[in-house]
Amino acid sequence: MAVVVRAGAAPMWWAGVFAAGVGVLVPGVTGRRIGVMAGAALFLVAAAVVAYGRRGRYTSLARSASRAGRHDVLQDRAVSVRNWRRGHRWWLLLAFLAALGASFAVPAAGGMLLAGAGTGLRLKAAWLGRRERAEDALLWVRVDWLSVNGGRPAGKAVKTYRSTGIAAGDAAPGGARRRTAALV
Known part of the structure; x- marks a missing residue:
């Protein structure tokens, strides 16, 4: 489930950084100094709002998580990221x-605002990862609930999360790729 939260972080961050970089080249109506200062404030506000938004919903769904059953369809990390980005x-x-x-x-x-939203998603995924490590269980959203919900892991269609052991799947806690030990 943290994979879906984290899927939008990188595209938002890089698009925001690129837009801010191009935006610095244009003097604009307000001037570069005011624009960059306003952008820094927007970056911090967006990161905080996105990182702390809907934490209560995530917490209540995680608390009511049930073990994934044999018939639950759970996606790989790469498939979830690709579907969300598409x-x-x-x-x-x-x-x-x-x-x-x-x-x-x-x-x-505007670019710094977009980059702040991407940073907030990354912080939220890190918070979810710490929660998954503490509970020693990965949280998942059923594929059918996620597709009905437009890719929102805490939307109305999601009734509860599924949980598996920490070693299940190809994602580490927090939605990162699972690192495998190099064969010697």
Whole structure:
């Protein structure tokens, strides 16, 4: 489940950094200094709002998690990331274009806002990873609930999470790739 949260972090971060970099090149209406300062404030606010938003819903769903059954369909990490990014590519493109367009008014602010949202998703995935390590169980969302919900792991269609052992699947706690020991 942290995989789905983390799936949007990298595209948002890189699109935001690129848009902010291009935005610094444009003087804008407010000027570069004001734009960068406003962008820094927006970055911090967006990171905090995204990282701490809906934690109560995530916590209540995690508390009521049941063991994954034999008939539950759980996706690999790579498939979950690919499906989320394919389903949201147009939103990501529109967000990037909006951040780039905002640079003509307030340089770099829109890009820094987008990068802050990506950072907030990464922080939320890290929080979920710490929770999974503490409980010694990976949390999963059933594929059918995730697809109905538009890729939101804490949306209305999600009734409860499924849990497996910490070594199940190809994802580590927090949604990162599982690191395998090198064969010597």
